Amino acid sequence: MKSKGPILIILLLVAGVIAYQAAYIVDETEQVVVTQFGRIVGSPVISPGLKFKVPFIQTANYFPKNLLTWDGDPGQIPTLDKTFIYVDAFARWKIVDPVKFFQTVNNPFNAIGRLNDIIDPAVRDFITSNRLIEVVRNSNRELDISEIGREDEQRERRPLLAVNYGRQFITEGILKQSQPKLAQFGIELVDVKIKRINYVEEVRQSVYDRMIAERRQIAEKFRSEGRGEAQSILGDKERELKLITSEAYRIAQELKGKADAESTRLYAEAFGVDPVFYSFLRTLEIYREALDEKNSLVLSTDSEFLKYFKGLPE
């Protein structure tokens, strides 16, 4: 009993090591290709769980089964209308045929290299053969680009902003061009998306300048509109003022004229009965009003008033 103990322990340890070598675990996110001295044995293990292989001789090669990311190298690319832009694309891919994948690219790191070689040029091809607007826009949705004061200009611009294909179409094109080339590596390209597009620095600056100029113009337009409107209101005011005062003047003059006419008629009617007597009366009245101590009087003795002064007439 005592002599058998250590042997048993050793046996158990050996068994343990063998079991450890024979069994392997496949995670939900993994798939395995079993190789024997580098040669692929059997079909790939895709389902997760505890698996077994021949210990020591066979090796389990793990590959991810889930969705993987490829991030493109953002580079300067000229569009068909010769605008330089930065395009940052990314793609998602999976290993669908681990055997092919193992045979051709061996590991995800190499795979990224292949993806670079295939997707980057495809992106480049599609960007250079399309106008910028095709990459930016996705549909011909009616844009609200109306700017007060720039209607004509904007109307001219509108057709330039129309697209024939749109971004979705272009990314699908990139996908279609790249996908068949990747099948040989056991890779399925799920999709290609454009993450960022932007003008390169110099272009951006000129776009800013254009935007600034555009805004300035609009601002100036607003200001002059304000001035114009104000002037027109002031003009209205002047006109209204003249109208009001002149109308008042007209009415006043009419009233006065009528009154003058009426009074003239009344005077004529009354005084017309004896104009001589009227002038006699009126003259006397004027004497009363006009003559006072400031006046000197030189009277001749042959006047009516002094005719008795020199002596009684015969």
Place this chain on the structure above:
Amino acid sequence: MSWDWDKLKDQQQKMGGGVPPNVEDLVKKVKNIKFPGGPLFIVVLLVVAALWSSVFTVKQDEVGVVQLFGRYVRSAQPGLNFKLPLGIERVTKVNVKGIRTEEFGFTSEGAPARSRLVAGETEIVALMLTGDLNVAVVPWIVQYRVKDPFNFLFKVNDNRRLLVDMSEASMRLVVGDRSINEVINKRGEIAMIARDLLQNEMDLAESGIHIVTVEMKRTNVPVPVQPSFNEVNQATQEKEQLIYQAREDFNKAIPAARGEAERTIRAAEGYALDRINRAKGDAARFTAFYEEYVKAKDVTRRRLYLETLNDVFPKLGEKFIVDHDQKNLLPLLNLGKQKKNGIAQ
């Protein structure tokens, strides 16, 4: 040593994929061998370790995803849970209630700088081309939570990266179809469309992520362009101001002028009344007087004449009486000192 392989396989089937037999064997053997003394302690230790690793708790906002040798077997609900010990079953706890936030194009204060971002990239994330080929600055946040822990853990290699990339792509897709005006003014609409696009992409990728909300921060034009945009706002204000002032002027002047006009007319009316009444009065007086005058023309005339003289004469200043036979007297009088000359008949 092929017996080991077969035995293992048999046992595996018998146990229904349970505990690998060699562990229990080992325990049994160890117990048999080192019976006296220390072995008991080791056994107890092993049992405790086994129990310890077979119990786990799941918090209220979590789901425990249990994997048996890497294979998904069940989800554990909140509370105390059991699993097979010693690494046979492994549990990954996923927070399914907590809302996670990703920021794009800005960093909120106090938030730890994101390792993903190299310096200066924040601005680039927010810079976007609009549908009318202008440049806009569009910062936004995405809030999301896990809706399917299984998909979340197993279907996508790097969920966060997928979310970040897809958010940017979706937002740019939406902004690319909008004009600069729309980007600045219709943030709510853009956020909603971007959310739906993003959710759709996340579902297609089986990411197990639910997008709670996409929220736009303040969209703007790039910094160098901003002053000119403000200038437009300012100009609008100025325009309003100018018009307002002119209106004020108008409103000040016109009612006053109306009043003035009214006054002029009233005054004219007054003048008219005055004229007519006076005329009537004068006429009536004359007519009445005349009626009596006619009855004794000559004497009345004389009376009137003399009465007038009687009134006027005493009031007069210097009086000169000149004989009508005397000639050339007039030039000798210093009439210049008098302002006015009297009447010479």
